Amino acid sequence: MQDTKKFLGARIQEIRRQQVLKQTELAEIVGIDSKHMSKIECRRCFPSFELLDKIAFCLKKPVSKFLETEHIENREILLEELIQNLQDMPEEKFRQVYKIIQTFL
Numbered sequence: 001m002q003d004t005k006k007f008l009g010a011r012i013q014e015i016r017r018q019q020v021l022k023q024t025e026l027a028e029i030v031g032i033d034s035k036h037m038s039k040i041e042c043r044r045c046f047p048s049f050e051l052l053d054k055i056a057f058c059l060k061k062p063v064s065k066f067l068e069t070e071h072i073e074n075r076e077i078l079l080e081e082l083i084q085n086l087q088d089m090p091e092e093k094f095r096q097v098y099k100i101i102q103t104f105l
Contacts, residue, residue, distance in 0.1 A: 008052075011066045013041040015059050030054040 016026050027037035030051065039045045047055065056063045086094060 008046060008066055009041045009043040011068070012047075012055060012059075015061055015065065016041075019059060021059070026055070026058060029058045 013023075016023065023037050023041065024034040027034040030037075031054070032051065036045070040047050052063055052066065056066060086097065089097065
């Protein structure tokens, strides 16, 4: 159960971003405060089943899609993809990403 809860917010965020929808827009559509949506996506709180159903309806996905974690690739594949993306990135954007990564190290 912990793994499901751990990935739920990340999956909501991932699917929302795939649909080019801002966090504030999704929050407004489902009728919650944008801070609450942020806490869900950052895994500081978890949506009720009713709220998860609203989110799924808004994003046009079955609730089961938010519980899937099989799509997460292994470390080696993610690293290869990250390296490729960094190599293809314009210099200015690369420096911004570098600064962001440095804050986590």
